[in-house]
Amino acid sequence: KKKMILDLDTGVDDALALAYAVADPEVDLIGIVASxxxxxxxxxxxxxxxxxxxxxxxxxxxxxxxxxxxTTDSFEVMQVSKDIHGNNGIGDVELPTPKRAVEAESGxxxxxxxxxxxxxxxxxxxxxxxxxxxxxxxxxPEIAHLIGNVTFMGGxxxxxxxxxxxAEANINQDAKAANTVLQSDLPLTMVGLxxxxxxxxxxxxxxxxxxxxxKAGKAYADITDFYIDAYYNLDIDKNGCALHDPLAVGVxxxxxxxxxxxxxxxxxxxxxxxxxxxxxxxxxxxPNPNVKVxxxxxxxxxxxxxxxxxxxxxxx
Ligand code: BDR
Ligand code: CA
Numbered sequence: 132k133k134k135m136i137l138d139l140d141t142g143v144d145d146a147l148a149l150a151y152a153v154a155d156p157e158v159d160l161i162g163i164v165a166s167x168x169x170x171x172x173x174x175x176x177x178x179x180x181x182x183x184x185x186x187x188x189x190x191x192x193x194x195x196x197x198x199x200x201x202t203t204d205s206f207e208v209m210q211v212s213k214d215i216h217g218n219n220g221i222g223d224v225e226l227p228t229p230k231r232a233v234e235a236e237s238g239x240x241x242x243x244x245x246x247x248x249x250x251x252x253x254x255x256x257x258x259x260x261x262x263x264x265x266x267x268x269x270x271x272p273e274i275a276h277l278i279g280n281v282t283f284m285g286g287x288x289x290x291x292x293x294x295x296x297x298a299e300a301n302i303n304q305d306a307k308a309a310n311t312v313l314q315s316d317l318p319l320t321m322v323g324l325x326x327x328x329x330x331x332x333x334x335x336x337x338x339x340x341x342x343x344x345x346k347a348g349k350a351y352a353d354i355t356d357f358y359i360d361a362y363y364n365l366d367i368d369k370n371g372c373a374l375h376d377p378l379a380v381g382v383x384x385x386x387x388x389x390x391x392x393x394x395x396x397x398x399x400x401x402x403x404x405x406x407x408x409x410x411x412x413x414x415x416x417x418p419n420p421n422v423k424v425x426x427x428x429x430x431x432x433x434x435x436x437x438x439x440x441x442x443x444x445x446x447x
Contacts, residue, residue, distance in 0.1 A: 132159040133279075133384070134249045136242070138196065139376075140168025140259025140301075141178035142216035143358035147332075148258050148284075148376035149179065150351065151437060153186050154444035157384055161245065163193045164238035166259035168304055169212045170220035172198050175259070178220050180229035185347050186444055189231060196238035196263035199304070211294070215361045222357030224350055242267035246274035254383050257283040257312075258376035260301055265308035268315050275316040282383035284376050285309065286323035286398075286408030288424050293367075297399075298406025299324050306400035313396045313408070319422045321396065322379040323408065326389055326428040330378050331371030334359055336438060340445050348445040374437065381433055382425060388433045389425035396422040 135158050139145040152160050163183075165176035172195065179193050217223035234241070242264065245253055255278060257264055268275060285301035286309070292298040302309045313319065337355045340348040355372070362372045382388050395414035399407045414420075 133157055133254050134159050134161050134245070134252050135254045135256065135383070136162050136164060136245060137380070138164040138166055138238070138255065138257040138259060138263055139175065139179055140166040140170070141175040141182070142169030142212065142220045143222055143354055144372075144374060144376040145169065145258050146178070146182050146221055146351070146354055147374065147441070148256070148380045149182055150186060150444050151377045151380045151440050152256075153188050154440035155380070155384055160188075160191050162241055163191060164196050164241060164263050165193060165233065166196050166263055167199050168259035168301065169216045170208050172196065174220055176233050177229060180231055180233070181226040182221070184229050185226060185350055187447065192234045194236060194238035194241045195233045197266055199262070214365060215358065217357055222354040224353045224357070226350065238263045239266045239270060243271045243274055246277045250277050251279040253278050255281045256379050256383055257281065257285070258301070258379055260304035260308060261285070261312045262305045262308045265305070265311035268311055278317060280320065280383065281312070281317050282320040282322060282379050283312070284322050284327065284379040286321050287325060288321075288323060288408060289325045289426055290328065292406065293324060295406065297404045299408070302398060302408055303406035306398050306406040309408070310398035310400055313398055313422060316421070320382060320386070320391065321408070321422050321424045322382050322389070323425065326425045327373050327375040327378050328368070330374045330428055330430045330433060331368065332359070332374050332434070333371040339438065339442060343442070343446045345446060347447070351441070351445055377437060378428070378433065381437060385436070388429055390427040391423035391425050393420040393423055395420050396424065
């Protein structure tokens with residue numbers, strides 16, 4: 132079994148990624164690191180605790196990561212995040228206050244400890260800003276050579292950004308951290324807007340969860356319908372919502388869901404094209420590119436597996 136750590140800024144699609152990881156028989160979810168992003172750090176951490184409780188997974192620990200690197204005290208949740216994910220990050224669905232708290236150990240130290248303990252068996256899936264992973268690399272650079280794979284949701288290579296013309300939301304929150312990760316020696320797979328915007332979920336699928344007649348099925352349907360409505364109302368996509376974060380989980384388990392090209396990648400973090408993920412010209416002829424960038428997706432096959440996984444965990 133693969134040892135997996137999810138690094139979530141728990142909004143709606145992060146919640147779907149969490150359920151997918153819980154449900155996959157090949158995954159041993161060893162912990163969740165909390166990030167800020169779709170909401171404040173504490174809210175995102177609490178959302179993960181609430182969802183784990185809803186899914187009956189109270190033995191999965193949640194570690195708190197770092198607040199926003201440059202605007203620690205003044206970080207405000209962007210209005211667009213509230214419009215897409217709700218004021219509470221999970222579609223304004225009220226879940227019970229969690230019985231557990233976050234772990235005492237920091238998310239950054241948990242990364243370092245897990246890298247030394249599990250080595251190549253460890254898979255990390257960041258689906259928010261990469262502030263925590265960058266901090267771990269800075270604290271202990273050796274982990275870049277230990278970890279098996281990092282499959283992150285973020286960036287855009289062949290399409291425009293979703294928060295600016297050039298930047299995808301996760302990268303845009305902390306472009307410098309993303310650059311630290313992309314320029315490290317970690318084995319990386321980028322699951323960006325190139326593929327996630329093509330992988331849509333509709334109310335036909337969420338109705339299946341509702342029909343399960345369970346608390347978890349109803350909660351997940353309500354949470355996700357908020358997100359589908361937002362995509363419709365904000366004219367992001369009238370046909371459904373993007374499965375950004377759960378696609379990264381799927382690709383980390385079965386890389387054949389996507390086609391990739393291998394490139395040396397960097398992230399612009401000066402004001403010019405802030406947050407753009409792009410090939411690094413200075414390393415075009417380097418024979419060992421560091422990032423597999425997903426550029427095409429078998430969305431029908433992915434959606435089928437996604438629904439099998441979600442139905443299995445939500446029916447209990
Ligand atoms: C990404 O930004 C966040 O709002 C989503 O959860 C996803 O991780 C999409 O750009
Ligand atoms: Ca996310």
